[in-house]
């Protein structure tokens with residue numbers, strides 16, 4: 080090995096700053112760091128999130144449910160700035176003790192139901208509205224297979240490949256090789272499946288497509304980690320065709336904008352409280368209002 084070889088001490092010690100790019104939010108302990116009330120809007124569903132791939136899965140599903148006529152899926156989406164540590168506020172930790180976006184409070188029943196883990200939120204909403212998840216049988220199992228595949232696989236892409244390729248303080252070949260290998264294997268799994276089926280779990284568009292598209296679809300569309308060329312995404316032709324098909328859906332385009340606090344201003348809808356917000360509340364429009372003469 081090189082001179083960067085590290086000999087671990089007997090007991091690991093947390094040093095402020097050893098979380099790299101995310102040192103300000105990474106901690107080896109759980110729980111709230113400060114008291115913070117969360118806002119509550121008028122709709123039955125209250126979402127607290129950010130438009131990362133894990134957040135986008137849920138806003139895509141909510142927009143798809145509304146587009147399919149499920150008016151009970153109206154929601155308020157509130158922005159959680161994870162870089163500022165909002166996920167460690169007391170009310171947020173009450174909903175999600177794991178302090179990660181997305182977190183949902185379902186206030187449609189007698190008592191509010193906290194829902195966390197993006198996969199659990201997708202299943203909760205799909206079952207509630209009877210949409211994008213077959214009710215029983217082999218078709219349901221196939222959707223669950225691929226949904227759980229995504230939940231177990233994407234941490235290698237995000238926490239492994241994405242971290243070492245895009246965010247680590249230096250480029251180290253060992254972790255980049257290890258996680259590029261696994262990421263490409265996962266892309267090939269999807270590409271081979273999509274050579275056989277229109278959607279990931281068969282003939283119907285489902286929550287498994289939404290979950291997988293948010294990560295792997297956006298990766299092959301060149302939106303994650305600046306890694307499209309490095310991973311030669313063009314070679315996954317079936318995956319790319321599926322990714323473009325899903326990207327063209329109006330509900331997907333709206334879902335990507337919700338709780339987005341980066342990128343072009345016209346794509347950023349920090350909070351979403353009604354369908355009209357997409358036309359009037361994006362950051363370009365709000366900035367223009369702010370700078371207009373009185």
Ligand SMILES: N[C@@H](CCC(=O)N[C@@H](CS)C(=O)NCC(=O)O)C(=O)O
Nearest residue numbers: 104131133161179180181196197198
């Ligand atoms: N398994 C979780 C992962 C959620 C997750 O990692 N969220 C990230 C953003 S994509 C987060 O909130 N990070 C803040 C932190 O780690 O403090 C899920 O799918 O909901």
